[in-house]
Amino acid sequence: PGRERPPVVIIISGVDSTKEEHRTMEDGLLRRGLATFSFDGPGQGETWFQIGMIVEYERATSTVIDYLEKQPRVDAKKVGVFGPSMGGYLAPRSAAQDGRIKACAASGGSFDRQHQRASADRDSFQLVRLKHLWKTNDMDHLSELMRQATLEKIAHKIRCPLLVIHGTKDFVPLEQAKKLHDLASGPKELVVLEGGNHVCNNMPYRYRPLVGDFM
Numbered sequence: 001p002g003r004e005r006p007p008v009v010i011i012i013s014g015v016d017s018t019k020e021e022h023r024t025m026e027d028g029l030l031r032r033g034l035a036t037f038s039f040d041g042p043g044q045g046e047t048w049f050q051i052g053m054i055v056e057y058e059r060a061t062s063t064v065i066d067y068l069e070k071q072p073r074v075d076a077k078k079v080g081v082f083g084p085s086m087g088g089y090l091a092p093r094s095a096a097q098d099g100r101i102k103a104c105a106a107s108g109g110s111f112d113r114q115h116q117r118a119s120a121d122r123d124s125f126q127l128v129r130l131k132h133l134w135k136t137n138d139m140d141h142l143s144e145l146m147r148q149a150t151l152e153k154i155a156h157k158i159r160c161p162l163l164v165i166h167g168t169k170d171f172v173p174l175e176q177a178k179k180l181h182d183l184a185s186g187p188k189e190l191v192v193l194e195g196g197n198h199v200c201n202n203m204p205y206r207y208r209p210l211v212g213d214f215m
Contacts, residue, residue, distance in 0.1 A: 003033050007078035009215050010064055011038040012094070014085030014199075015133060018045035024204070025082070028212040035074045039064055041090070043133050052135030055148045061094035065101075076100075080215050084108055084199040089151070092180055096157040105163040105211045108199030111176040112150035155183035162188040163214045165207050167196020189214075 009029050011022045019038035026036040040046045041060040043053035054060070061081065068076040080103035083091030088109020095104035121127070136142050162184045166177035174192065181190040191210060193200050200207040 003035075005073065005075040006033055006035045007080065007215075008035045008037055008068055008074045008076065009080045009082055010061065010068075011036060012041065012061065012081060012083040012087035012090045013038070013044050014083075014087050016044075016048070016129070017085065017087070020045075025208055025211070028208050029215060032212050032215070034080075034212075034215055037064060037068065043135070048132075053133050053145075055145060056097075057090045058094040058097035061090070061101075062098045065098065078102055080104065082106070082211055082215070084201075086110070088199070089113070089149075092158055092162065092184070093151060093154065095160055095162070096151065096154040099159075101160055103161050103163075103215055104158065105165070105214055106177075106180070107165040107207050107211065108167065108170050108172055108201075109164070109177065109180065110172045111155070111179045112152065113146045114150070151180060151183070155180060156185050158184040159186040161186055161214070163211065164188070164190045165193065165196075165200060165210060166190070167193045167198070167200040167203075169195060170198045170200075172198065 019040050022038045029036050041057060042051050065079055068074055079101055081091040081094055081101050082105045084107045088106035091104055091106050095101045131137055134142055134145050164177050164181045166174055181188055193203060193206055196203055
């Protein structure tokens with residue numbers, strides 16, 4: 001209230017998260033005078049049973065920005081993205097491919113999805129989960145999709161300010177966060193929280209204010 005055309009932070013969910021989960025993060029951003037836009041992308045939330053995840057997820061994020069550009073109440077020339085978990089991979093991917101994004105933050109994200117594919121070979125539940133996420137039962141096709149899901153050839157295109165947050169006890173290897181940070185071309189910061197679990201959800205009082213202040 002009282003803020004004319006505020007900047008907007010787009011929040012991108014994780015694998016089986018929903019846009020409704022982001023209320024606490026949204027509140028922190030709103031208190032800082034930033035508008036928020038949370039959505040269910042392909043294979044997420046409301047689309048979980050209808051369509052699958054796509055490798056080129058930036059298409060979804062860019063469509064959101066197209067929509068925001070038509071909204072007079074917000075300043076779509078000042079758009080940031082934040083993603084936790086798989087969203088922490090999808091947000092940097094979007095920032096690499098759409099220059100309209102002016103800031104990017106990720107918590108508990110990965111550089112590629114190969115570690116997830118490897119864990120599925122040891123865990124039948126994770127394998128079923130991945131098949132459902134990508135809407136395929138063909139193991140060769142699934143492996144190819146996961147192989148394509150990487151920032152390897154595009155991370156250098158991230159030129160906007162980047163904040164990468166990762167916990168030392170996250171099941172996503174810390175090396176993934178370090179690789180994202182190292183290859184990004186713009187201003188960047190890597191914050192490693194000792195004892196932080198996945199996304200550092202066991203210490204939201206630390207990671208959420210970092211994201212809010214950064215944005």
